[in-house]
Amino acid sequence: MKTRLCLLLSAVLLFAGPLLLRAQTAPAAHCGDALYPNNREPLLQGQYVKLPLGAVKPGGWLRDQLVVEANGLTGHLNEVWDVAKTSAWKGDAGKNVTPEPCYARFVPRWLSGLVPLACLLDDPRLKKTADQYMNYLLDVQDVASVTPSVEGWSHLARVLPDYYEATHDERSLKLCRKILDYAYSVRDSTNDAVTDPERLGMTLSFGWWYYNLTGDKDIPDLVEKIAKKNVDDCRNYFTGTNVSDFDMAGKDFDTVSEHRPHHGQGVDVNESIQYPALYYLKSKDDSYKACVFSALSILDKADGQVGGRWNADEWLAGLDPTSGTELCDVTELIYSLQKDFEALGNVCLADRLEQLMFNSFPGTCTPDMWAHQYDQQANQVLVSADKRNWHWNDENANIYGFSPNYPCCLANMHSPWPRYVEYMWMATGDNGLVAAAYGPCEVKARVAGGADVRIREETAYPFSDLIRFIVNVGKPAVFPLYFRMPVWAGQAELSVSGQTRASHPPKGEMFKVERQWNDGDVVTLAFHYQVRAETRKNDSVSIAWGPLYFVLRIGEAFKEVQIKEDSPVKTKKPTGRVNWRIDPTTDWNYALDLDRNHPQYTMSTNKISACPFAQKGEPVWNSRKHRYTAWNQDVPMILKMKARKVPQWVMDGANAGPTPASPVHGAADETTVELIPYGCSRLRISEFPTIANGNP
Numbered sequence: 238m239k240t241r242l243c244l245l246l247s248a249v250l251l252f253a254g255p256l257l258l259r260a261q262t263a264p265a266a267h268c269g270d271a272l273y274p275n276n277r278e279p280l281l282q283g284q285y286v287k288l289p290l291g292a293v294k295p296g297g298w299l300r301d302q303l304v305v306e307a308n309g310l311t312g313h314l315n316e317v318w319d320v321a322k323t324s325a326w327k328g329d330a331g332k333n334v335t336p337e338p339c340y341a342r343f344v345p346r347w348l349s350g351l352v353p354l355a356c357l358l359d360d361p362r363l364k365k366t367a368d369q370y371m372n373y374l375l376d377v378q379d380v381a382s383v384t385p386s387v388e389g390w391s392h393l394a395r396v397l398p399d400y401y402e403a404t405h406d407e408r409s410l411k412l413c414r415k416i417l418d419y420a421y422s423v424r425d426s427t428n429d430a431v432t433d434p435e436r437l438g439m440t441l442s443f444g445w446w447y448y449n450l451t452g453d454k455d456i457p458d459l460v461e462k463i464a465k466k467n468v469d470d471c472r473n474y475f476t477g478t479n480v481s482d483f484d485m486a487g488k489d490f491d492t493v494s495e496h497r498p499h500h501g502q503g504v505d506v507n508e509s510i511q512y513p514a515l516y517y518l519k520s521k522d523d524s525y526k527a528c529v530f531s532a533l534s535i536l537d538k539a540d541g542q543v544g545g546r547w548n549a550d551e552w553l554a555g556l557d558p559t560s561g562t563e564l565c566d567v568t569e570l571i572y573s574l575q576k577d578f579e580a581l582g583n584v585c586l587a588d589r590l591e592q593l594m595f596n597s598f599p600g601t602c603t604p605d606m607w608a609h610q611y612d613q614q615a616n617q618v619l620v621s622a623d624k625r626n627w628h629w630n631d632e633n634a635n636i637y638g639f640s641p642n643y644p645c646c647l648a649n650m651h652s653p654w655p656r657y658v659e660y661m662w663m664a665t666g667d668n669g670l671v672a673a674a675y676g677p678c679e680v681k682a683r684v685a686g687g688a689d690v691r692i693r694e695e696t697a698y699p700f701s702d703l704i705r706f707i708v709n710v711g712k713p714a715v716f717p718l719y720f721r722m723p724v725w726a727g728q729a730e731l732s733v734s735g736q737t738r739a740s741h742p743p744k745g746e747m748f749k750v751e752r753q754w755n756d757g758d759v760v761t762l763a764f765h766y767q768v769r770a771e772t773r774k775n776d777s778v779s780i781a782w783g784p785l786y787f788v789l790r791i792g793e794a795f796k797e798v799q800i801k802e803d804s805p806v807k808t809k810k811p812t813g814r815v816n817w818r819i820d821p822t823t824d825w826n827y828a829l830d831l832d833r834n835h836p837q838y839t840m841s842t843n844k845i846s847a848c849p850f851a852q853k854g855e856p857v858w859n860s861r862k863h864r865y866t867a868w869n870q871d872v873p874m875i876l877k878m879k880a881r882k883v884p885q886w887v888m889d890g891a892n893a894g895p896t897p898a899s900p901v902h903g904a905a906d907e908t909t910v911e912l913i914p915y916g917c918s919r920l921r922i923s924e925f926p927t928i929a930n931g932n933p
């Protein structure tokens with residue numbers, strides 16, 4: 238039997254439905270003649286407006302990746318994890334939300350990936366699973382009876398916009414207001430199980446969404462009173478100028494916890510990066526906007542790693558390439574960057590979003606998305622349960638597994654891919670569209686003059702720097718399209734139906750094409766990316782091309798190991814639930830022999846497989862055979878570069894030793910090494926020493 242979600246999705250998912258209903262709910266008076274309503278007064282207008290869920294659909298390898306996710310833990314979490322199977326979030330009173338307050342947020346975090354994934358794939362099985370929870374929650378009258386945790390409810394509220402856009406179920410709006418009222422009523426509580434003040438700013442995100450949709454006049458003041466103290470704390474913290482304050486490595490726990498409660502804890506920091514931007518919309522105080530960019534800058538200096546992330550093996554952990562980054566840090570930073578980009582529109586925010594999505598996130602998951610790490614490393618030459626010098630995290634944090642170290646990341650690995658699709662195209666104030674983040678997809682939206690447009694984005698991006706946009710309109714229409722020019726673009730070229738519109742458009746800006754669009758027009762965008770050598774800690778070098786980082790390919794030997802797991806469920810049939818140790822089978826201690834200004838390389842490509850981030854030979858869960866089988870296709874791109882082995886660079890415990898200072902002298906004979914995309918690697922070197930001229 239079809240569920241309520243299935244039926245409603247079928248009825249209203251097409252782009253015209255959500256658009257019309259949303260327009261009816263939000264009269265145009267406050268927003269001029271915009272087709273996609275921007276913020277209501279007294280809020281400032283955001284730079285862009287997110288399109289309703291379902292307006293952008295994945296294509297090509299991106300759709301394959303969503304199918305991988307549906308066949309992985311996201312589509313089966315409630316079958317293998319008791320915290321999701323038996324939960325107060327679906328009516329099992331008191332189960333798996335207390336007394337440990339962190340548990341309250343786990344199921345909502347999973348739902349925030351499952352709900353959009355179900356919609357984007359139009360998958361009845363996933364919709365039915367989501368509805369077991371959503372139908373119960375939407376009828377809850379007393380939110381504290383499920384859990385008193387405001388943080389748990391705030392995470393659940395992040396799902397409500399997606400659920401409403403998919404179903405137009407008015408109960409989503411009522412629940413949103415109930416959550417805001419509850420957060421307001423307990424905003425001064427000092428009980429950890431009720432409110433974590435560092436995370437109350439999350440209410441800004443769904444508070445503004447609810448206000449814009451309903452015009453409920455209580456909301457601006459109510460939300461401000463919930464979030465103000467926290468937002469001011471964030472702004473003051475992020476405008477700090479002392480880099481060492483943002484590196485907790487080597488500091489003992491008492492020092493860290495006294496430094497500022499929670500500030501310095503990676504997930505808190507990354508969740509906080511959205512608050513000032515969203516609060517700026519109401520305060521109109523530029524200092525809130527400015528602190529977003531000062532935060533990115535100082536965190537890069539203190540803890541920056543390849544792939545747009547920061548080291549934080551619980552607490553911000555400095556620049557060492559063997560320190561760790563928690564998966565939740567990556568997920569929450571992705572979420573914050575999307576909200577920041579929607580509000581502020583700076584290209585650098587979407588650039589970093591692509592880096593996280595194509596490097597740090599897939600690299601910390603197995604390619605079949607049945608396992609993940611708690612802590613990933615930039616230089617990761619052994620994956621094991623050996624002791625490492627993490628802040629607070631246990632020895633299992635580096636394992637690719639079910640719930641290594643702590644299950645928050647198990648709950649938080651589900652939203653990045655579907656949310657990436659949701660934010661690829663957005664609406665502009667002049668009734669056009671902006672291509673915010675790239676990849677194969679199709680967008681359907683309404684543009685100037687009320688014309689319905691469909692744009693198919695054909696590309697292997699980021700495994701190609703060439704994109705074709707095929708524009709379909711029922712009748713000729715004049716409207717603008719904006720294309721993001723990443724800061725790492727080469728001498729890019731943009732043409733429309735064979736006519737060159739721009740050679741070398743400025744990097745780091747949006748490029749606007751406004752014209753009469755005819756059915757079948759084709760925009761061709763060639764970024765002409767060049768391989769870049771970026772200087773990192775100890776004068777080491779990292780190799781990048783477009784948004785991708787390339788890392789040394791190291792032979793991988795996977796071995797299943799037993800570690801402590803969080804509340805697994807016994808199943809009749811085998812599942813993909815697993816914990817992997819991975820040993821290197823080839824050497825990793827190479828220095829690159831290159832000219833940093835003009836790195837020499839050869840590049841080859843392969844057809845992108847149905848498991849886009851898998852290497853040939855890696856174990857991938859085969860749900861038909863109910864066992865792991867070796868993947869038979871290789872990674873989409875390979876770089877070959879000159880290198881020399883550095884005999885003195887050896888292991889330090891379970892880690893690669895400190896990267897030798899460059900230039901390295903006396904290295905071995907020259908050879909050629911293969912570099913593969915970071916997201917396709919489970920073992921890697923991404924910060925290399927370099928060879929002295931002539932290797933004397």
Ligand SMILES: [Zn+2]
Pocket residue numbers: 563564565566644645646647649
């Ligand atoms: Zn986590």
